[in-house]
Amino acid sequence: MIRRRFPLTKSIKSIWNDKRNNYPERIVQFGEGNFLRGFVDWQVDRMNKRAGFRSSVAIVQPRANGTVSKLNDQDGLYTLFLQGLKNGSAISEHTVIEAVSRGIDPYKEYGEYIKLAENPELRFIFSNTTEAGIAFAPDDKLTDTPQSSFPGKLTALLYHRFQYFNGSKEKGVIIIPCELIDRNGDELKKIVLQFASLWNLGGEFTNWLEEYNVFCSSLVDRIVPGYPKDSISEITEELGYEDRLVVVGEQYHLWVIEGPAWLKAELPVEEAGLNTLIVDDMTPFRSRKVRILNGAHTAMTPISFLCKKETVGEAMLDGQIGEFVRELIFNEIIPTLDLPKAELTAYADEIVDRFLNPYITHYVMDISLNSISKFKTRDLPTLLEFVNRKEHLPQKLVFSLSALIYFYKGKRGDEQIMLRDDDSILTFFHEQWSTVDGSQSSMHTFVQNVLQEKMLWEQDLSELAGLVETITNHLMMMEHTGMRKALQACLENTH
Known part of the structure; x- marks a missing residue:
């Protein structure tokens, strides 16, 4: 020292x-x-x-x-x-x-x-x-x-x-x-x-x-x-x-x-x-860490920022967001991993404590760099594996994906969001959001176009049963009532 x-x-x-x-x-x-x-x-x-x-x-x-x-x-x-x-x-x-x-x-x-x-x-x-x-x-x-x-x-x-x-x-x-x-x-x-x-x-x-x-x-x-x-x-x-x-x-x-x-x-x-x-084999370490720590970081980022929480610590201390992140980790991410549950739970508890570290000021906008590729790498495998195992959509992860898509509209109220991603991705979202006129039908078409874009996801996500409709409904609520009320509705609907 x-x-x-x-x-x-x-x-x-x-x-x-x-x-x-x-x-x-x-x-x-x-x-x-x-x-x-x-x-x-x-x-x-x-x-x-x-x-x-x-x-x-x-x-x-x-x-x-x-x-x-x-x-x-x-x-x-x-x-x-x-x-x-x-x-x-x-x-x-x-x-x-x-x-x-x-x-x-x-x-x-x-x-x-x-x-x-x-x-x-x-x-x-x-x-x-x-x-x-x-x-x-x-x-x-x-x-x-x-x-x-x-x-x-x-x-x-x-x-x-x-x-x-x-x-x-x-x-x-x-x-x-x-x-x-x-x-x-x-x-x-x-x-x-x-x-x-x-x-x-x-x-x-x-x-x-x-x-x-x-x-x-x-x-x-x-x-x-x-x-x-x-x-x-x-x-x-x-x-x-x-x-x-x-x-x-x-x-x-x-x-x-x-x-x-x-x-x-x-x-x-x-x-x-x-x-x-x-x-010799890093697979068990990677799955646990990328899915839980990085997956939670990426999933919480657009929600936190659009709720005007600028750091991970502030977000975790927020009653709604903190509850959302914990339920996401323990109810949707951990059930998709094959390590012993006690080991995963102990690791997840440690992660939550690290998110709450009072010394660390971790800005969610710093995490937001290249968020699309991060979601594809960190969260999409969990979403797909959850559907494979449970045969229904993971509601928290789907809400996070909806929030991410809304984040790429580039607006927080009247404030411009300084999105940082590849120009091709930013151009795509700008063009697609310009087609939304506030109606349910235009939002549905927009979501369909986003989910089937292989440049973003390397697959057609619109084929997942119920995903287009669920994200459309989330985005309509975010657009007309704001992120905070949409988040509360998500929490209430999954209790």
């Missing part, structure tokens, strides 16, 4: 640069967001300080409108606050993360980006580009500088490394994505191989990918709300220096990596005292 006090005119880099160790860039990370900095980079920092890992992270900005310039302004340094229960006690502690060497914007510095492949020390590649990030973009070309998609950028980097080192088996890398999609490592590998085929990169490159590079699927678990904009003045005074990249996260963390046993020798997580597991 940092205990010294400095004049407030000091910046974090003026204080810490002369203290840090400059380790080789053995890690390339796609994504500069709060989560990776509060989870992966924190773990790298811990392994450096406690287990002799001796690695630094070069961060690649995956989107054109990223923030690596802020990171470079601070020479990669930032402060992480961890707040919540630790060994049964409420703890708030902070540390300076020194593991990041620099950030690279490939849209402005493509030469620097591709040069990362020439580093003989490079061993690991991590990523978190949201659920929408691991996707095949057929228009990407090897000659693009850069490619539009994360897998396209990654393929170009790996191909350059293959060429630069003449296909050396010693220069393969370990790739561990953190995006919350099922079998993320397998999916990323599949898309990289698609690009290798599309770009005619040759059999030798494909064999090098298969034989000497390892794609590990992984599961991440830590709530990282990010920059504490409501309390930054108090934090700055406590720190004694200015830090524009402060990150706040909870104490709890879990990283489950499905990989070969020899990976434990290369990634010294046990020696660093981290709750990171390298396992």
Whole structure:
């Protein structure tokens, strides 16, 4: 913990640069967001300080409108606050993360980006580009500088490394994505191989990918709300220096990596005292976490925001929303999972407590990024499995889906909602909502069009018995009486 006090005119880099160790860039990370900095980079920092890992992270900005310039302004340094229960006690502690060497914007510095492949020390590649990030973009070309998609950028980097080192088996890398999609490592590998085929990169490159590079699927678990904009003045005074990249996260963390046993020798997580597991099969961990924690987060987000609750904590303390979330978890999500009920219930109780963590200010609008793909990944499997097992619709999840569709109208009363999603999705909803004239029939047609759009769901959801009618009724009530009364009606109808 940092205990010294400095004049407030000091910046974090003026204080810490002369203290840090400059380790080789053995890690390339796609994504500069709060989560990776509060989870992966924190773990790298811990392994450096406690287990002799001796690695630094070069961060690649995956989107054109990223923030690596802020990171470079601070020479990669930032402060992480961890707040919540630790060994049964409420703890708030902070540390300076020194593991990041620099950030690279490939849209402005493509030469620097591709040069990362020439580093003989490079061993690991991590990523978190949201659920929408691991996707095949057929228009990407090897000659693009850069490619539009994360897998396209990654393929170009790996191909350059293959060429630069003449296909050396010693220069393969370990790739561990953190995006919350099922079998993320397998999916990323599949898309990289698609690009290798599309770009005619040759059999030798494909064999090098298969034989000497390892794609590990992984599961991440830590709530990282990010920059504490409501309390930054108090934090700055406590720190004694200015830090524009402060990150706040909870104490709890879990990283489950499905990989070969020899990976434990290369990634010294046990020696660093981290709750990171390298396992043969991550499936049970993933189903429990993604369905309960992430599923509840995504399901509650549009309801909470449209009820004018800005944070997860505020929403959980609201009588109606808190009741809704608990019933969603215990009555609709848990019955679709195959782990022992006692284990699932204990985990769910822990999740509810984490949602109520008084230290954490987790804005629901931050969770709302790419909400459509998040619902498809986190909540739709639960909805479909519930129907399969119970032979009727899960009312809370259907209400959440209705609220999500209403959220994508882009209005909260007279206030414009700053929706953040792919342009194609935002354009689709804008065009579809413009056809609704307030009548039941126009709403019914609108819902039919949304549910059968495979760009959103990769299947025709309008075929589910009663789903179009139920969502139409929910949306009519939301439109004419407001989200609060619609939520109350949902709670009353399912008691």
